[in-house]
Amino acid sequence: MNHAVRETQQMDIRIDSDVVRVRQVVRECAQRVKLSLVDQTKLVTAASELARNTLLHGGGGHATIELVHDGRRSGVKATFRDEGPGIPDIALALVDGWTSGSGLGLGLSGSRRLVDEFDLASQPGKGTNVTVVKWAR
Amino acid sequence: MPANADRAHRLSGLLADNAGTLLQRWVQLAGAELQGRLTVAELERDLRELLDTLLPVAGRQAADVRTGADFTELNTVLTELSRRRARQNLTPTETASSVFALKQAVFELTEQDDDPALFRELITFSSLLDSLGLLTFEAYTRAREEVINEQEVQLLELTTPVVKIWEGVLAVPLVGTLDSGRTQVVMEKLLQSLVDTGSEHAIIDITGVLAVDTQVAQHLLKTVVAARLMGAECTISGIRPQIAQTIVALGIEFGDITTKATLADALRHALRSDGLSVVRRDQVGA
Ligand SMILES: Nc1ncnc2c1ncn2[C@@H]1O[C@H](COP(=O)(O)OP(=O)(O)OP(=O)(O)O)[C@@H](O)[C@H]1O
Ligand SMILES: [Mg+2]
Numbered sequence: 096m097n098h099a100v101r102e103t104q105q106m107d108i109r110i111d112s113d114v115v116r117v118r119q120v121v122r123e124c125a126q127r128v129k130l131s132l133v134d135q136t137k138l139v140t141a142a143s144e145l146a147r148n149t150l151l152h153g154g155g156g157h158a159t160i161e162l163v164h165d166g167r168r169s170g171v172k173a174t175f176r177d178e179g180p181g182i183p184d185i186a187l188a189l190v191d192g193w194t195s196g197s198g199l200g201l202g203l204s205g206s207r208r209l210v211d212e213f214d215l216a217s218q219p220g221k222g223t224n225v226t227v228v229k230w231a232r
Numbered sequence: 233m234p235a236n237a238d239r240a241h242r243l244s245g246l247l248a249d250n251a252g253t254l255l256q257r258w259v260q261l262a263g264a265e266l267q268g269r270l271t272v273a274e275l276e277r278d279l280r281e282l283l284d285t286l287l288p289v290a291g292r293q294a295a296d297v298r299t300g301a302d303f304t305e306l307n308t309v310l311t312e313l314s315r316r317r318a319r320q321n322l323t324p325t326e327t328a329s330s331v332f333a334l335k336q337a338v339f340e341l342t343e344q345d346d347d348p349a350l351f352r353e354l355i356t357f358s359s360l361l362d363s364l365g366l367l368t369f370e371a372y373t374r375a376r377e378e379v380i381n382e383q384e385v386q387l388l389e390l391t392t393p394v395v396k397i398w399e400g401v402l403a404v405p406l407v408g409t410l411d412s413g414r415t416q417v418v419m420e421k422l423l424q425s426l427v428d429t430g431s432e433h434a435i436i437d438i439t440g441v442l443a444v445d446t447q448v449a450q451h452l453l454k455t456v457v458a459a460r461l462m463g464a465e466c467t468i469s470g471i472r473p474q475i476a477q478t479i480v481a482l483g484i485e486f487g488d489i490t491t492k493a494t495l496a497d498a499l500r501h502a503l504r505s506d507g508l509s510v511v512r513r514d515q516v517g518a
Contacts, residue, residue, distance in 0.1 A: 115411045118443070136443055136474040137481060143445040144482075191483050199446045205482035 098163035098172065098228070106158045108149045108175070117146040117158050121173055124160055128169040128231045138171060138229040141206035145175045145225050148202055152195070153177025153223055163228065170211070170230035175223075182217040189215070241291035243353040246342065248287055254337055255283055261333040266326055278313055279330070285309045286334075286364075293356060294363040310364060314371035318379060324372045328365045335361055384413075392418045394425040401433040401502045402426060403495065407440035415451040423458055432464050433502035437495045439470030449484045456489050465505065467491065469498035 104120055107113060121142040125135040142158075149156040156177030163172045182188045189207065194200030203225075207213040212228040247254060259276045266275065285306040289296075297303055310331075317327040335358055342354060392414075397403045404422050406415075422434055436452065438444065444452075452468060459466040469492040471479070479486075492498040500510065 111411055111413060115409055118409060122442070133474040133477050136478050140443045140445045140478045140482065143443060143447075147445075147447060199450055199484065201446045201483045205446065205484075208481045208483070209478065 098165045098170070100172075101162040101164060101169075104160045106160070107155075108146055108158055108177075109155045111150070114143060114146045114150060117160070117173075118143050120160050121171065124162055124171045125229070128162060128171055130171070130229060130231050134229055134232070137209040138173075138227075141209040141227055141229075142173050144202035144206045145173070145227065148225075149175045149177045149179075149223075153179030155179075156222070165230075168230045168232075170228050172226065172228045174226045176225075178222040181219040181221055181223055182215075183219050185215060185217060241353060242347065242350050243338075243342070243357055244287070244291045246350075247290055247338065250341055251283065251287065254334075254341060255280055257337040257340065258283070258334050261336050262330040265329045265333060266322070269322060269326070270320070275330075278316075281309055282306075282313060282331075283334075290357060290360070291353065292360065294359040297360065297363040297367065306364075307367065310367055311371040314368045315375040317368075318372050318375035324369050327372050328368045331361060331365045331368055392421065394422050396429060396431070397435075397499060398503065400429075400431045400506065401435065401499060402429065402431045403435040403437060403499075405437045405440060405495070409442055410444075410448045412447055412451070415448055419451055419455040419458075422455065423462065426459060426462055426464050432506075434459050434464055434466045435495060435498040435502065436466065436468050437470045437498070438468065438475070439472065439495070441470075441475065444475050444479055444484075446482060446484065449479065449482075449486075453486070453489070465490070465502070467498040467501060469493070469495045 104124075106117055106120065108117065118139050122135060122139050125138050130138065142160075146158055149158070154177060156175065156179070159174040159176075161172040161174075163170050187193055189204050190200075191204045192200040193204075203215070206227065210227040210229050212226075214226040215223070216225075217223040255276070258279050259272065262279060263270075263272060263275055270278075289300070289302055289306060292300060292303070297307075313330075314327055317330075318324075338354070338357065342350060392404065392406070394402055394404045402422065402425055404418060406418060422436070425431070426434055436455070438452075441448075456466040456468070467490045468486070471491055471493075490498075490501065492501055503510065
C-alpha cells in the first residue's frame with residue numbers, strides 16, 4: 096500500500112476518550128477527501144473498532160491518519176499499531192463472532208468489510224499493526 | 233546513600249533538630265505564595281505531614297525518588313497533597329511552589345555554616361526537592377484529568393434526558409458521538425427510569441448518532457434484553473441509511489428487536505400494543 100501521502104496526523108491511544116478523538120479526526124479527513132456519507136460512516140466505524148482493539152487487546156498504542164492519493168483518487172489511510180501481546184492465530188481472529196474476550200467478535204472481520212484495503216500484521220509477543228484505506232469514489 | 237553512610241549526614245541531623253522552626257518558616261514562605269487561598273492551619277497540617285515523611289530520607293539522592301523503597305510513603309503523601317490542591321482549584325505552580333519553599337527555609341537555617349560537606353549535602357537536598365516538585369506536577373495533572381473525567385460523567389447525566397412522551401412510554405434521544413462510558417450511563421439511566429416510572433415501553437432514538445460500532449451495538453442489545461427482563465419492551469428508532477448499511481457490513485444482528493424508522497413510528501407502535509390507536513376525529517365511529 097504505497098500511496099502518495101498528503102498529510103499525516105499521529106495520535107496516542109491510551110484511554111477511552113482517545114478512541115473518540117481518533118474517530119473525530121478520521122471523520123474530518125473523510126469529509127475532506129469527500130467520501131460519501133455512507134463511506135464516511137463505514138470508515139469511522141472501522142477506525143473505531145481498530146482503535147478500541149489497540150486499546151483493549153493491545154494495551155494501548157498509536158494511530159496514524161493520512162490523506163493519501165494514488166494518482167486517480169483520494170482516500171484516507173489509517174494505521175493502528177501497538178506493542179501488545181499480538182494475535183497468535185490471525186485467521187481465527189478474523190472469523191466473524193470469534194472473540195477472546197466478551198465482545199461480539201465482529202470488530203476485525205467487520206472492519207475488513209467496511210474498507211477498501213485491509214492489512215493486518217501481528218506477531219505474538221511483539222505487537223499488532225492494522226492498516227486500512229478507504230477511497231473516494 | 234552508601235557514599236556518606238560512614239559519616240553522619242549533617243544536614244539530616246540539622247533538619248531533625250530544628251524541625252519545629254523549619255516547619256514554621258516553611259508554612260510562612262509557602263503561605264506567602266498561596267496568598268490566603270488556604271488557611272494557615274490547613275497548610276501547616278499538610279506541610280507537617282510532608283516534613284515528617286521527608287526527614288527520614290532527606291540525605292538521599294534525587295534519583296531514588298521514583299524507585300527507592302523508602303520513598304513510598306513520601307510519594308503517597310505528596311500525591312495525596314497534589315490531588316487535594318488540584319481539587320481545591322490551585323494551580324500546578326502554586327502546588328509545586330509549596331514544595332520549593334522548603335529550600336528557602338533550609339538555606340536560611342544553614343546560612344551561617346561554612347562546612348563544605350554541609351554545602352554538598354545542601355546541593356543534593358536541593359535537587360531532591362526539585363524531583364519532588366516534579367512529582368507534584370505529575371500527580372497534580374493526573375488528579376486534574378480525573379476531575380475532568382468525573383465532570384464529563386456528571387455532564388452526561390445532565391445532557392442525556394430520559395423523557396416520558398406518553399403514559400407508560402419513555403424515550404431517550406441519543407445524539408453525537410457515543411463512547412462506551414456515555415452509552416453505559418444512558419442505558420443505566422433508562423433502565424432505572426423504567427423502574428421509577430413503571431413504564432412498559434422504552435424507545436431509544438438514534439437519529440442523532442454518528443456511528444454505531446460493535447461496542448455501541450452491544451450496549452444497545454444488552455439494554456433491550458435487560459428491559460425485556462424487567463417486563464418492558466424496548467424499540468430502537470431512527471436508524472439512518474448510512475448507519476443501517478454499516479451495521480449490516482459489520483455483521484451485527486439485531487435479531488428480534490423491534491426497530492422503527494422514526495420516533496413517531498415507534499410511539500405509534502407502543503400505543504398500539506397498549507390497545508390505543510391514533511385516529512382522526514372525523515373518522516371516529518365511521
Ligand atoms: N491489537 C490487538 N492485539 C491483540 N489481539 C487482538 C488485537 N486486535 C484483535 N485482537 C484479537 O482478535 C480478537 C477478535 O477481535 P475483534 O475486534 O473482531 O473482536 P473483539 O474485540 O473481541 O470484540 P468486538 O466485536 O467488540 O470488537 C480479539 O478478541 C482479540 O483476541
Ligand atoms: Mg474489537
